[in-house]
Amino acid sequence: MYRAKVNVLLIDDDTIYQFVSCKTLEATGHANKIKVCSNGEEACRFLEENMYNTNELPDVILLDVNMPVMNGWQFLDAYQSLKANLVKEIQIFLVTSSMNDQDKEYSKRYNCVQDYIVKPLVREKISDILSHAVPV
Numbered sequence: 001m002y003r004a005k006v007n008v009l010l011i012d013d014d015t016i017y018q019f020v021s022c023k024t025l026e027a028t029g030h031a032n033k034i035k036v037c038s039n040g041e042e043a044c045r046f047l048e049e050n051m052y053n054t055n056e057l058p059d060v061i062l063l064d065v066n067m068p069v070m071n072g073w074q075f076l077d078a079y080q081s082l083k084a085n086l087v088k089e090i091q092i093f094l095v096t097s098s099m100n101d102q103d104k105e106y107s108k109r110y111n112c113v114q115d116y117i118v119k120p121l122v123r124e125k126i127s128d129i130l131s132h133a134v135p136v
Helices: 015-028 040-049 072-085 101-107 123-132
Strands: 006-011 031-035 058-065 089-097 113-118
Touching: 006 015, 006 040, 015 123, 031 040, 031 072, 040 058, 058 072, 058 101, 072 089, 101 113
Parallel strands: 006 031, 006 058, 058 089, 089 113
Antiparallel strands: none
């Protein structure tokens, strides 16, 4: 069965992780466009600039929690205000090195968060996420 490829927004400040993740995303064969932002503020700006552009908006966001400028929690707070104006539904996955149970519990406060995943994000998990995402 053919599945359409999905757009991915990776929000993470670690340049090595960005590189490895992009290569892994490409290797799954499920990713269409991959946009990388180094913090939540940059990602919010990207979403605001493209809120009516379904071709540019992501279907999936892979979000780190611990970042400078605007961390993952601050991004999620800002996203709550933005999402009503976005022309498509976006699935958000927290991908973090934090194994803190409090962080995992805190993530449940955001109904836009699909899952809390502890790094590293392996190819099989990325493939599973992207193959089940529904591009609009």
